[in-house]
Amino acid sequence: EPSNSKDEMGELTNIFNDMMDQIEHSFNQQKRFVEDASHELRTPVQIMEGHLKLLNRWGKNDPIILEESLQASIQELERMKKLVQELLDLSRAEQIESKGSDSSALLLKTIQQVIKNFELIHEDFTFKLEVYGENLDNPLVQISENHLEQILIIILDNAVKYSDQIHKIDISLEEENGMVKITVRDYGVGIPDEDLSKIFHRFYRVDKARSRARGGNGLGLSIAKQLVESYSGEIYASSTLGKGTSITFTLPLIENR
Structure with missing residues (x-):
């Protein structure tokens, strides 16, 4: 017809x-x-x-x-x-398409493993993990384990790199609307407000000379953003100059069956 x-x-x-x-x-x-x-x-x-x-x-x-x-x-x-x-x-x-429900990772197990590795490399740092909420006793998240590790390594590496006097990194987990919220907080140099929205852009470095001296190419957070968003999560930062920075990312929580 x-x-x-x-x-x-x-x-x-x-x-x-x-x-x-x-x-x-x-x-x-x-x-x-x-x-x-x-x-x-x-x-x-x-x-x-x-x-x-x-x-x-x-x-x-x-x-x-x-x-x-x-x-x-x-x-x-x-x-x-x-x-x-x-x-x-x-x-x-x-190039990663949104993965749907075919990828899953044990969040706590992966975080604990990455923290253990960081404690080995950075003996003078303290890494503290806090879990808020009953649903997070052994959460399963919608992401491949390999990609979750990569995101955590990028964010923790940044936190260590920009810590100054206080060698302490706090990692916290909480549930929010079917998502798990992972926050990594350092007590380092902090990021000026005008730079905060740009830190996830490719090749962006808040302090180019300092970043270069510390071996940064300004690509890490851009990779983390691409990965998080490809699994329907989001990533953002908050910071106070001289007091430290928090990077938070969310991932879909898979109900434990």
Whole structure:
């Protein structure tokens, strides 16, 4: 019948338009990704090039300059390796479709394991875990264990990196509208209000010189955001300058059956 045919054509047009929008969005995302990556990789390449040219001209005969240039080049190479790995992680995180109900992880078990690993690496830090609410005695959350670990490592790593005098990290869990809310709090340098909304942007660093010195590429929280949102959760931050920062993320709670 003609009316059905019209409806089908209209539906087909809508599907086609949606598909074209997705392709355009994907293309723009890819373009921005390549531009950002090129910009970030340029600096270590230029530093290494400068040192190698210096050595090539006359520095190789001077043991002090030789040592300094080799150390600086190795340091930049390490930075590039880390950056390339983070770029791959970000690229993969962007490709995750919303997982539906086919992924699950034991939240407490995973958090306790990650904390144990951090206590091993950072012996001078105290990590305290608090659980609020009866439904969280052994919560199952809708996310793959691997991705949950990755998010926790990124956030805890940041918390340690930006702690100053007080080497204490608090982790708390609570339930809210069928979601579990995980908050990681440090007592470090804090983030200015104008920077708070941007910390999840790619390559954004509140204090570029300080972040670079601490080995940060400004990609960690961007990867965490992509992962959290791909599992229908959200992530946000609150902070007081000089008092510390809290990063909170939510994940769907699977009813224990």
